Amino acid sequence: MAAPRVGSALFIRESDASLDPLRGVTVAVLGYGHLGRSIALNLRDSGIEVLVGNIEDQYRVRAAADHFPVRDIAAAVAEAALVYVLLPDEVIPRVFAESVSPRLSACASVCFASGYSLAYDLVEPPARADVLLLAPRMLGDDVRGCYLDGTGFLSYVSVEQDASGQAEDRLLALALAAGSLRRGAMRLSARQEATLDLLVEQGVGPYLGAAFQIAFALGTEAGLPPEALVCELYMSGEMERVIRTMARVGLLESVRRHGLVAAYGGLWSMETIDREGMERHFRAVLEQIGSGVFARRLQAEEAHGYPTLALLDTLLDGDNPLSAAERRVRGEVG
Numbered sequence: 001m002a003a004p005r006v007g008s009a010l011f012i013r014e015s016d017a018s019l020d021p022l023r024g025v026t027v028a029v030l031g032y033g034h035l036g037r038s039i040a041l042n043l044r045d046s047g048i049e050v051l052v053g054n055i056e057d058q059y060r061v062r063a064a065a066d067h068f069p070v071r072d073i074a075a076a077v078a079e080a081a082l083v084y085v086l087l088p089d090e091v092i093p094r095v096f097a098e099s100v101s102p103r104l105s106a107c108a109s110v111c112f113a114s115g116y117s118l119a120y121d122l123v124e125p126p127a128r129a130d131v132l133l134l135a136p137r138m139l140g141d142d143v144r145g146c147y148l149d150g151t152g153f154l155s156y157v158s159v160e161q162d163a164s165g166q167a168e169d170r171l172l173a174l175a176l177a178a179g180s181l182r183r184g185a186m187r188l189s190a191r192q193e194a195t196l197d198l199l200v201e202q203g204v205g206p207y208l209g210a211a212f213q214i215a216f217a218l219g220t221e222a223g224l225p226p227e228a229l230v231c232e233l234y235m236s237g238e239m240e241r242v243i244r245t246m247a248r249v250g251l252l253e254s255v256r257r258h259g260l261v262a263a264y265g266g267l268w269s270m271e272t273i274d275r276e277g278m279e280r281h282f283r284a285v286l287e288q289i290g291s292g293v294f295a296r297r298l299q300a301e302e303a304h305g306y307p308t309l310a311l312l313d314t315l316l317d318g319d320n321p322l323s324a325a326e327r328r329v330r331g332e333v334g
Contacts, residue, residue, distance in 0.1 A: 012175070012181060012186075013181055013184055014176060014181040016172060016181070017176040019173050020169075020173070021169040021173040022048050022082065025048075025082060026051060026081055027051075028050075028071075028077055028083045029043070029050055029086060030052075030073055030077070030100070031053075031085070032059040032068075033140065034140025035113060036054075036059075036086035036140075037059075037063070037066070038140045038143040038144035039086060039113075039178055040052060042143065042177065051070070052070045052076065053072065053075070053076025053077065055072075074098075074103050077100050077104060083110045084134070084174070089298075090301070092116075092123060093117060096117070101125065104125075104128065104129045106128045106129075106163075107164035107166075109131075109170050110129050111133065111134050111171070114194065114197070115156075115193035116198075116295070118131070118133070118194075120194070120292055129161070131159075132157075132170070133188075133193060134157050134171065134185075135193050136155045137153065147179035150182065152182025154185070154186070155178075155180040156187070156188035156192075157186070158188060194289075199282070202285045202288075202289070203282045207281075216233065216321075226321055229325065230322065
């Protein structure tokens with residue numbers, strides 16, 4: 001990877017980059033879902049020439065309605081000097097092999113929005129192309145919103161392969177045009193980004209979801225109204241504000257903002273948590289991530305037509321007391 005040019009600074013900022021490397025260059029955004037649309041709009045608003053590569057579906061129709069030139073993926077790649085891959089992780093290996101790699105011109109750059117495919121060798125970028133990572137740490141709609149309001153969004157960046165001799169400059173120009181450098185971009189390799197992303201998704205996320213479900217079940221058993229429980233847990237927005245306070249003042253300092261009852265009760269309860277059991281779970285998750293077991297399972301799922309999606313849909317769409325309470329609250333207060 002190219003050596004950082006920003007000294008010991010933790011984050012790369014707008015002053016560290018220039019749009020010049022992308023002036024007069026066509027950038028192909030592959031995939032026009034929520035993130036792809038936001039990135040394409042941000043780049044265009046920054047003065048970058050953008051075309052969209054997408055299959056024939058509703059997203060392609062929307063891209064045309066947003067007045068972007070739209071091509072099949074292979075054609076878009078052939079026209080662009082920089083290709084930004086914003087497709088679902090599980091379909092990237094097939095699409096990359098069929099439509100991206102063969103059409104990349106010499107010294108073109110291909111950038112990924114996730115390190116997943118690179119980390120597990122699910123794609124084989126040609127030696128003639130730069131390989132970049134620009135991974136926004138924000139949902140698609142928020143990437144657009146943070147561009148429009150001027151705050152920007154955090155991202156992870158990496159030069160994984162420099163074939164052109166300009167990979168670093170192109171990457172920072174792309175991050176600048178997308179709006180990330182207003183907030184800051186941190187250097188993280190594709191492997192590190194994938195490990196970090198999967199660890200939080202498979203470690204922290206399930207504990208949080210399970211905690212909500214258990215609290216809801218026990219709370220209703222204790223006679224608390226189910227509508228009040230879903231409000232208290234997340235629908236009121238208080239939990240979101242707690243997380244935002246953590247981001248603003250720090251995890252531990254945020255505890256002081258809740259008063260003695262919350263701080264004392266949380267500390268007392270935390271002492272009774274099975275932290276060793278939680279640590280074993282996280283270590284098992286990290287092992288499956290690091291060994292590639294999860295990646296192999298996910299690719300097998302895609303290869304066999306997503307056989308477990310029906311089970312997932314049943315779990316998510318099934319009628320249950322928690323979802324029913326959510327609907328009642330939403331019907332009253334929106």
